[in-house]
Amino acid sequence: MFVDIKAKVIGFIGIGVMGKSIAANLQKAGFTVHIYTRTKSKAKNLIEQGAIWKDSPAEIAQSADVIMTMVGYPQDVEHVYLGDNGIINNAKPGSYIVDMTTSKPDLAKKIHKLAKARDLYALDAPVSGGDIGAKNGTMAIMIGGDAFAYEKIQPIFEVIGENIVYQGEAGAGQHTKLANQITIASNMIGVCETIVYAKKAGLEPTKVLESITTGAAGSWSLSNLAPRMIKGDFAPGFYVKHFIKDMTIALESAKDMGLSTPGLELSLSLYKELASKGDQDSGTQALIKLFER
Template identity: 65%
Template structure:
């Protein structure tokens, strides 16, 4: 995409900040907006242009990327007289990279089409590290020609970029991703706890098991954090709970029982009730070690 095009970026949290920085350092003019300006100060010091309102950002951008917290936040930034879709120019591309609901992605697409705006849903996986290192997995829903037009942008942010299908397909794919992670996190925590209880060095155990059939991203990246007592959020528990809630609701719609997902959510609900919602998902270890 032409580097003279302006990219607007809304949401400079744990993930969004690194994603926005990668776009900025790639040479694009970047306009940014966030509910709190403090979290955008670093990007502003690096050359990003702060906008006081979504209205101003939308009116001046050729591409608008959103990376916010919850579906209600997505609704807030896209809809209404002060939202993106009421203020973006025709032929603007809007890309929601928040993990949200497939039905909301479809609503955004439909309204955008009425206004001659191109919409894609493109949730990501890879956590804070993947965002920083520009190697996110990006799961896209929308029209083929819009995907091709935005692929150069996606390639700045990630490595594994797949158009999954029609609008909402990116969000459905992300639900599959989160379902896989949910049960896996229980297994990773229990494996580390078992190693400790058996009198083993869990770091040495990881060296043996992470390259075999038990290997997973969570085992390689989050188990070492559990062992060292590092529960800093690469991905917040409160956001994971939101994702699991969406996945359970979508599974119900399609008539699918997901007992593993249901168990994982119940454990994370208990963890959040203990005040752990702002910790990383690896903090499940703290709950399960108490059970032992």
């Protein structure tokens, strides 16, 4: 481990629903945090709390020892890492670069290869836990890349997550996150059907949850998103549009491996229908709307 991990400057790119809480927790833990996001106003609170604003990914790369990213789509990852003004072309030798975006495993491998050629240490480290896990520092973090690089910056991961597992070589973190999203995809359909069924049967859905969340039917979505569904709270802990992106990548990856994933295909089709009705920026729990109509 670093002799003094707190002396290391962390650059963070992407201040979205989860990214802003991750950056805030790093600040609270005593790290110096440099930040960049496309819309500076989203970083206002972090800047007021002491984060240092930089004007581009290149400036982040030049000033930080550990660079963490959580952006929207694989094309955003490519822009932030691979462009002339991106991280790989501007980071100091010996820097650690950590992509926490859910992205393509092959892209993670490409970034790792290019980073290694420039004496940089790349990890793919997507997360699960939504806005709640990000705020509480309890996220699951799935890590791919070189084991020694993970071990060096493990104290940083421990600030923002609880279930932190090194999965293997570059791309392994992304494959693990896709497995996570495949699991959630079918589960979300079941959660929606459960609530609608309870209502049609004349039951009080919140009481039904009291009985079933701790039994064999229990899941994170049932415990955390079902109550939001019942309240009609569709604020995004995780955007519908980003779940569609994740499921699309997972489906492509599964097809490349010759796998049939009918549950994933059904969930993706339902979420695309939901987005087409104007809910692309809602939280994933908004899927209940299709079942209640």
